[in-house]
Amino acid sequence: MKHLFDARTQKCWTELIEKEAYTRIAWRDKYGAKYSRIPPTILKKQSEVPKLPARNYTLPAIHVPRQQEEAKKTAQESPSKPEVFQDMRPVTPQVRTLLYDGFSKERKGRYLYLEKRKAKHPEEKFQYPVLSSWEYGWRQGDVIQELQLPAHGRLRTVNDTFYSRNGVFHKLSATDTLATIN
Structure with missing residues (x-):
């Protein structure tokens, strides 16, 4: 080998x-030309169709009623802006001024602008959840404020708020509290 x-x-x-x-x-x-895989193309005779002389047709003039003309004029005179649909809410003028004040290297300007935008929750920046994965955490801040954080250990926010023991409601009833294991 x-x-x-x-x-x-x-x-x-x-x-x-x-x-x-x-x-x-x-x-x-x-021998390529003699034993070609592609058969030689046979020139097809073009069918001789007699061409007819071109005729000069004129269409009658179109008369538009006066009401339609007036409606077109009013529509043309008042240009309406197309409705702009925005996913993200506009930035406040105070935060926008941070963008143009200083350099990122100095922790000003763009750096400070992005820090301020990052500090806001998605519910404050967007009108609705843009992605389907955002729906699970949308308005989660309201629920977290109600919970008491444990001194030691982990917080089971998703397990306590998303999953339910019985029924649709995430709030436990009086009978459910008797059955929970501490």
Whole structure:
């Protein structure tokens, strides 16, 4: 098996492959036209259809009633702006002024602007959840404020608010509190 991986055997294989490629090219040059895979195209005779002389047709003039003309004029005179639909709520002027004040390297300007925008919750920045994955956490801040954070350990916000023991409501009834394990 070692003799298959030495340099002499590899050189032999490359020469055989090159020789085969050159042989194929030489055969195609010599016999390619005679034994072509693609059949020669046969020129089809174009059907001779007599061409008719072009006729000059004129259409009658279109008369628009006066009411339609007046409606068009009033529509053209008062250009209405197309309704712009925005996903994100506009920035307050105070936050916008931060954008143009200073450089990011100095922790001013764009850096401070992005920090202020990041501090807001998504509910304050957007009118509705843009992505379907946002729906799980949408308005989650209201629920978290009601909860008391444990001194040690983890907070099971999703488990306590999203999943329900019985029924649709996430609030536990008096009978459910008796069955919970502390």
